Amino acid sequence: MAQRYRVLLAVAAAVPVMLAAACSSGPGSAQATNEVTAPPASSSGGGIPLTPAAAPQTLSETGSTLLFPLMGAWAAAYHQQHPSVTITTAATGSGTGIKAASAGTASIGASDAYLSSGDLVKNPALLNIPLAVSAQQVNYNLPELPPGVHIKLDGAVLAQMYAGTITTWNDPAIAALNRGVALPSLRVVPLHRSDGSGDTFLFTSYLSTHSAGWNRLIGYGTSVAWPAVPGAQAEQGNAGMVSGCQATPGCVAYVGISYLSRALADRLGEAQLANTLGQYELPTPVTISAAVASFVSATPGNETISMVDGPAAAGYPIVNYEYAIVSVRQPGAAAARDLKAFLHWAITTGNAAQYLGQVRFQPLPGPVVALCDAQIAKIG
Amino acid sequence: MTVRSASPGSPAASQPAGQHPAGAAHAASPGPAAPRRRAGRRLRSAATPTRLRVLMIGLLLAALAWGAAGAWTVAQHASAARDVVTTSEPLSLSAQQMYRSLSDADVTATTAFLAGPDVPLAARQRYQADIAQAATDLSALKDAAAPGSGRTLPAGLTTVSTALPVYTGYVAQAQTEYALGYLLTGGSFMQVASEVMHLTLLPAARAVYGQENAGLTAASARATGLPWIAVVLVLAIGIGVVLYRVQRWLWRHSHRVVNYGLVTATAVLAAGALWLAVAFVVARADLQRGVGHGSAPAETLAQAAIDTQQIRGDEILNLISRSGDATFVADFGSVRAQLGPGPGTLLTNAAGSSPAGAGTLWAAAAARDVQPWYAVNDQVYRLDAQARYAQETRLVIGSGPGSSATGFGRVEADLSRAIAADQVIFHADATAGSDAFSGLEAGIIVAALLMALCCAWGLSVRLAEYR
Numbered sequence: 001m002a003q004r005y006r007v008l009l010a011v012a013a014a015v016p017v018m019l020a021a022a023c024s025s026g027p028g029s030a031q032a033t034n035e036v037t038a039p040p041a042s043s044s045g046g047g048i049p050l051t052p053a054a055a056p057q058t059l060s061e062t063g064s065t066l067l068f069p070l071m072g073a074w075a076a077a078y079h080q081q082h083p084s085v086t087i088t089t090a091a092t093g094s095g096t097g098i099k100a101a102s103a104g105t106a107s108i109g110a111s112d113a114y115l116s117s118g119d120l121v122k123n124p125a126l127l128n129i130p131l132a133v134s135a136q137q138v139n140y141n142l143p144e145l146p147p148g149v150h151i152k153l154d155g156a157v158l159a160q161m162y163a164g165t166i167t168t169w170n171d172p173a174i175a176a177l178n179r180g181v182a183l184p185s186l187r188v189v190p191l192h193r194s195d196g197s198g199d200t201f202l203f204t205s206y207l208s209t210h211s212a213g214w215n216r217l218i219g220y221g222t223s224v225a226w227p228a229v230p231g232a233q234a235e236q237g238n239a240g241m242v243s244g245c246q247a248t249p250g251c252v253a254y255v256g257i258s259y260l261s262r263a264l265a266d267r268l269g270e271a272q273l274a275n276t277l278g279q280y281e282l283p284t285p286v287t288i289s290a291a292v293a294s295f296v297s298a299t300p301g302n303e304t305i306s307m308v309d310g311p312a313a314a315g316y317p318i319v320n321y322e323y324a325i326v327s328v329r330q331p332g333a334a335a336a337r338d339l340k341a342f343l344h345w346a347i348t349t350g351n352a353a354q355y356l357g358q359v360r361f362q363p364l365p366g367p368v369v370a371l372c373d374a375q376i377a378k379i380g
Numbered sequence: 381m382t383v384r385s386a387s388p389g390s391p392a393a394s395q396p397a398g399q400h401p402a403g404a405a406h407a408a409s410p411g412p413a414a415p416r417r418r419a420g421r422r423l424r425s426a427a428t429p430t431r432l433r434v435l436m437i438g439l440l441l442a443a444l445a446w447g448a449a450g451a452w453t454v455a456q457h458a459s460a461a462r463d464v465v466t467t468s469e470p471l472s473l474s475a476q477q478m479y480r481s482l483s484d485a486d487v488t489a490t491t492a493f494l495a496g497p498d499v500p501l502a503a504r505q506r507y508q509a510d511i512a513q514a515a516t517d518l519s520a521l522k523d524a525a526a527p528g529s530g531r532t533l534p535a536g537l538t539t540v541s542t543a544l545p546v547y548t549g550y551v552a553q554a555q556t557e558y559a560l561g562y563l564l565t566g567g568s569f570m571q572v573a574s575e576v577m578h579l580t581l582l583p584a585a586r587a588v589y590g591q592e593n594a595g596l597t598a599a600s601a602r603a604t605g606l607p608w609i610a611v612v613l614v615l616a617i618g619i620g621v622v623l624y625r626v627q628r629w630l631w632r633h634s635h636r637v638v639n640y641g642l643v644t645a646t647a648v649l650a651a652g653a654l655w656l657a658v659a660f661v662v663a664r665a666d667l668q669r670g671v672g673h674g675s676a677p678a679e680t681l682a683q684a685a686i687d688t689q690q691i692r693g694d695e696i697l698n699l700i701s702r703s704g705d706a707t708f709v710a711d712f713g714s715v716r717a718q719l720g721p722g723p724g725t726l727l728t729n730a731a732g733s734s735p736a737g738a739g740t741l742w743a744a745a746a747a748r749d750v751q752p753w754y755a756v757n758d759q760v761y762r763l764d765a766q767a768r769y770a771q772e773t774r775l776v777i778g779s780g781p782g783s784s785a786t787g788f789g790r791v792e793a794d795l796s797r798a799i800a801a802d803q804v805i806f807h808a809d810a811t812a813g814s815d816a817f818s819g820l821e822a823g824i825i826v827a828a829l830l831m832a833l834c835c836a837w838g839l840s841v842r843l844a845e846y847r
Binding site: 217 | 561562563565567571574575578697698702708767768769773
């Protein structure tokens with residue numbers, strides 16, 4: 001922790017994050033530079049270089065749309081600090097990110113979900129390294145609802161909404177969770193992702209935990225066979241989910257927390273979700289950190305862990321690590337060094353509030369950073 | 381007991397050979413080569429007792445050398461045959477069981493988790509039995525390679541020893557999370573456990589099985605190998621020829637028709653060599669029959685069983701892998717092509733082994749039962765491609781007649797019975813082959829000592845005539 005705070009102080013004087021610019025520039029946003037610098041060789045002490053190689057190098061990142069805004073900010077800031085390294089980013093979805101990392105076509109595949117055991121058995125050279133703590137909120141478009149009111153929902157009710165058995169917002173099951181709230185008779189329009197998505201994995205995991213019927217009939221995954229519900233819409237990416245919901249009164253949508261600001265700006269409502277103990281929570285820094293804290297000591301060495309519906313009484317139920325999927329086998333020593341240096345930077349310097357605050361992510365707990373470094377050290 | 385033959389007109393008829401009367405030597409007609417002949421005669425005359433002594437020492441050494449070579453060779457073959465029966469075959473079986481137990485443990489644990497939070501007691505017991513069996517086999521394999529055993533510790537065993545507690549630790553963690561109601565966290569720990577199983581434990585266990593199976597093949601080859609037994613038999617023939625020539629020489633020089641000592645030694649040598657040859661031929665035939673009719677088909681069936689486990693394991697992995705894009709449908713196709721049935725496939729080869737017996741009948745049953753299981757697998761992968769996980773889960777872990785679990789259980793049971801039947805054949809034949817060497821080592825040593833004594837006796841009697 002002390003190291004991280006020292007790094008935080010060091011970067012406090014660094015160039016402010018150009019998040020908006022990074023987001024708007026889209027895939028492959030960071031500019032290339034040919035400037036060659038000769039940074040002093042240094043190491044974190046655990047076999048991880050703190051600085052990149054002298055020669056110009058380009059690292060490519062693709063995958064999670066949820067991680068995309070943060071990755072763009074990191075790419076810009078890192079390039080500013082280490083001009084020899086250029087990082088290209090692309091919002092293509094977690095599934096594409098994993099595929100690209102597996103195939104070696106990207107240095108980093110960004111994913112909201114850990115690698116499955118099948119992926120790891122197929123490609124044992126892959127690592128999933130947490131970069132930050134994320135969460136997923138449920139948004140809705142109920143224009144008649146007074147400002148400041150957050151509808152309470154739980155997994156069982158959401159499962160029924162997505163299964164088409166709850167068709168209107170004033171359904172007794174929703175009303176029972178929201179006594180005193182005047183619910184509209186609007187038709188429920190469930191929105192889901194059309195692409196293979198870590199967000200879908202997280203959301204359907206939550207539904208499967210709370211609804212035995214959903215688990216028995218649908219299950220969970222990055223893609224699932226969504227029940228045929230009249231009016232249901234499939235959207236591409238988190239941005240598509242927000243804009244689709246904004247355009248559809250009565251919608252309910254699961255969206256990654258890095259899009260919460262945008263969703264709120266689009267006047268979408270934010271639901272309080274029931275956790276394991278039946279407490280209804282919003283995804284705040286406190287509730288997200290509380291949820292993650294209960295998993296820290298149990299996190300295995302390869303950092304594959306589901307934190308959905310954890311035991312924290314005041315924890316938000318849908319939290320996850322945002323993962324960098326990387327291969328231990330890199331095309332060369334310089335590429336390996338640059339990748340290691342950047343990943344270490346991302347989980348230390350890059351976990352500062354000035355970066356994470358923009359996308360509402362939370363920093364990795366100290367012991368998890370140590371586990372990440374142990375994994376990063378394997379890259380060669 | 382030397383019998384003196386009545387050789388009319390011979391000067392040696394009443395006198396030991398070599399001690400020719402001086403007059404007889406002088407009676408030879410002189411000529412140009414006379415001095416040389418006289419020298420040769422003196423040499424021969426003076427060398428006869430020495431020759432007898434040299435022959436006696438030589439035959440004693442030859443008899444003892446043959447005995448030593450024969451006993452060593454028999455010991456080698458008997459040891460190898462014993463090794464086949466008491467060590468290599470059980471170790472190969474242990475390695476095979478260890479692989480299957482580990483694979484089944486993972487399939488059982490994962491299936492139980494997929495079934496829901498209330499893990500059935502039967503599944504829990506089966507998992508525990510699998511782990512206990514794997515630990516027992518691991519212990520047996522390690523003990524067999526203990527220092528002083530002369531066996532090398534397979535590298536994979538250390539890996540299995542190290543990774544097994546890691547695996548069971550993750551499964552225990554998964555069970556704890558499940559019991560506390562954190563199903564998804566439990567599921568992710570189960571995935572980590574499966575990764576340890578598929579990436580570390582099963583490859584190591586498979587390497588150990590390959591090594592132990594190679595050890596069994598090598599022990600069988602040592603037990604049935606020809607070179608040393610051929611050397612010993614050639615040596616016996618050589619010694620027999622020497623004995624014959626010595627006896628002929630004695631007859632010519634002493635006109636004793638039979639030297640009982642040397643004749644007895646020859647007979648003992650012939651009997652020993654015959655016993656050795658017959659025992660070896662019988663043992664070799666038994667062991668080769670055991671390998672051909674038992675071990676080889678059992679090895680084919682073991683490979684088929686491993687393939688079956690892989691199809692089932694991949695199917696489960698495919699089912700629990702919801703967060704990536706991995707699919708095992710291609711692996712299913714390639715393993716299925718190797719497993720069969722079909723020309724040149726494992727199941728067809730095992731079912732067509734000769735002679736037909738219980739093993740081939742069960743192998744044929746497996747070849748028949750695998751087809752409906754394949755059809756279920758095809759359906760499983762179709763559902764997976766459509767992301768219809770709930771139906772896929774029911775098909776994979778359900779207990780009904782049309783489920784993959786049922787189909788897998790049937791094929792696995794067929795293969796287990798076939799392997800057991802072939803192992804009974806192998807064990808019986810290998811034991812018979814090993815038994816063929818019973819007493820032979822001691823017999824060869826006794827025969828060699830008897831030969832030596834008889835040679836010493838036969839020649840010492842002749843030597844005594846010169847004193």
